[in-house]
Amino acid sequence: MPSQAGFFSSPQWSAVVAAMVALTLIVSACASPGAPGAGVAVGEYGQVLRLADATYRGGDLASAATFYERAHALEPERIEPLIGLANVASALGHHAVAADAMLRAVHAEPDNAGLRAGYAQALLRQGMPESAAAQFEEAIRLDPTDGRHHNGFGVALDLAGRHQMAQQAYRDGLAVLPDHLGLANNLALSEALTGQFDQALGRLGRLSAQAPADPRLRLNTALVYALAGRIDQATALTAPGLSPQEVASNRAFFLSLQDLSGRALAEAVFHADLGRAAPVPRPPTTSESTRPAL
Secondary structure, eight states: OOOHHHHHTSHHHHHHHHHHHHHHHHHHHHOOTTSTTTTOOOOOHHHHHHHHHHHHHTTOHHHHHHHHHHHHHHOTTOSHHHHHHHHHHHHTTOHHHHHHHHHHHHHHOTTOHHHHHHHHHHHHHTTOHHHHHHHHHHHHHHOTTOHHHHHHHHHHHHHTTOHHHHHHHHHHHHHHOTTOHHHHHHHHHHHHHTTOHHHHHHHHHHHHHHOTTOHHHHHHHHHHHHHTTOHHHHHHHHOTTOOHHHHHHHHHHHHHGGGOOHHHHHHHHHTOOTTSOOOOOOOOOHHHHTOOOO
16 A cells, blocks of 8 residues: 555645645635634644634635645554645646545445445546446445446446446436436437437436426436437527526537547546536547547
8 A cells, every 4th residue: 555655745746735824825825813723723633623624615726735744644554634735736637646646545445335425436537437337336236225336337337348247237227216316317318329318318307207306307408319319309408597698608509529439438428517518528539539548
């Protein structure tokens, strides 16, 4: 297992610290003497960890990182500071550092299914779906009753282009948790990615009858319409509450899906944010479209 000290002295962590120092300078320039955490002594582990969590929730990432590091120094074998540091790094966009911190937490508690899933999510944010799938699969072995693990496994497989295996993963999860909306929702998207449009629309229609207030179902139905080439219907479904410019942007996004395939198409579908104007993905270059799985 890599040493914890090695993590905090690594070039990756140094980059995060540099960003945190810049944030600290900004914060200190406008902070009052009574700001949260100002002048607090190191204290005992629980106190420092609570300060770290409070400052993180308050959006003070620089102070949160400082307190998490202090907590880690007090109790090097505890996983909570590593999880906190991973959250800070992820919030700053340093996903490789976040994954590194989560990996060390996994090493500390290898039978913790939640940590495995958290590490898998960090890998997904790095664009490593194959590696993430392996971690989700292990999380399922450790705790087969948590639908989030099955759902994450399926999404990772879909993002890796392994749609048939993804659909089986969703079905396996639904066999354990038949009412899990996320599993059924993503199964429909996966079916649409393999051209099973009628089946996907039928599934989403049944789900909408069960949960009519869930906006994900309407937006995912729009995605299925778009994948089927029914652009007008897709655009109309996402139009309520949007400005004309946002409606036009969503329409452009739906049209752009027609030029994508493979992993690029799966990434566009699963990362789509149609609650507001969706960005238009660029088609992959030849090297990207043939890139081997990680």
